[in-house]
Amino acid sequence: xxxxxxxxxxxPVGPAASVIEPGSAVVAVMRDGGYDTRYEGGIxxxxxxxxxxxxxxxxxxxxxxxxxxAFLSPGDVIVVGEVARDHDTGDWVVSRIDDADALRxxxxxxxxxxxxxxxxxxxxxxxxxxxGGGRAMSAYAAARACGSDAIAAVLAAR
Numbered sequence: 001x002x003x004x005x006x007x008x009x010x011x012p013v014g015p016a017a018s019v020i021e022p023g024s025a026v027v028a029v030m031r032d033g034g035y036d037t038r039y040e041g042g043i044x045x046x047x048x049x050x051x052x053x054x055x056x057x058x059x060x061x062x063x064x065x066x067x068x069x070a071f072l073s074p075g076d077v078i079v080v081g082e083v084a085r086d087h088d089t090g091d092w093v094v095s096r097i098d099d100a101d102a103l104r105x106x107x108x109x110x111x112x113x114x115x116x117x118x119x120x121x122x123x124x125x126x127x128x129x130x131x132g133g134g135r136a137m138s139a140y141a142a143a144r145a146c147g148s149d150a151i152a153a154v155l156a157a158r
Contacts (some may be wrong), residue, residue, distance in 0.1 A: 006084035007057055009094060010035060011106040016076035023107050025052035027060050027083050027092075028072070035072045036060075049110065050093070050117050057083050057092035078102045086116040088155040089124040093117075118151075125154040133158065 007027040012020050020026060021041030028035035038059035040052040047055075059066050080103040084095040093116050097103060103112050116124075128136040139157035143150040 004061055004085055005029075006082045006095060007060055008035065008079050009081040009083050009097075009103070010037060010072070010077040011080050011099075011102050012072065012077055014076060016070070016072050019070065023049075023110075025049065025056040025083075026077075027053070027056045028077075029060065031071075034074065035077055037070050037072055037077075038064075038066065039068050039070070041068075049107070049112065050091070050120060053083055053094060054092045061092075080106075081112075081114075086120070089116045089120045091116060091120050091124075093120070121151050121155065125151045128154050128158050 007029060010026040010028050012026060020039050021043050024039045024041035026037055026039040028037040030036075038056045040047075040055035040059075042052050056068070058064065059068065078099060080097065080099040081094055082096040082098075083092055085091070086093045086095075094112055094114055097112060097114055100112070104110065125136075125140075129140060135157040136154045139153040140150050142148075143153035
């Protein structure tokens with residue numbers, strides 16, 4: 001996986017907040033004095049926050065053609081954190097939260113955690129095990145035998 005820069009995690013304010021569905025994951029890069037954004041609100045297909053982050057960041061990272069984009073001025077947003085690739089899972093995740101209150105309000109009272117969710121970590125460990133990697137399988141067995149975190153052991157062994 002190539003190193004990709006982190007993206008800003010934004011909350012729209014003012015008129016911009018009426019254009020983007022509340023609770024959407026909004027990610028951006030600074031370009032030409034404003035924020036080139038991609039977002040995912042899960043309005044057509046309900047999805048968890050972690051999936052919204054993955055979709056929005058993936059669109060931005062690949063310049064995927066989408067109508068879920070906007071160019072917003074700095075006054076139209078609050079930078080509430082950062083989204084980056086998780087080292088263990090390869091997923092886009094919220095890697096840093098700078099304004100938890102604004103993010104919580106944007107998400108309708110929902111809390112946001114930094115890093116990969118337990119489900120994302122389990123999925124990544126399952127993929128490593130299903131590929132039959134001897135190191136991952138040995139790490140899993142050893143962790144289970146001594147009561148350690150098997151998921152962490154598998155991810156570290158990859």
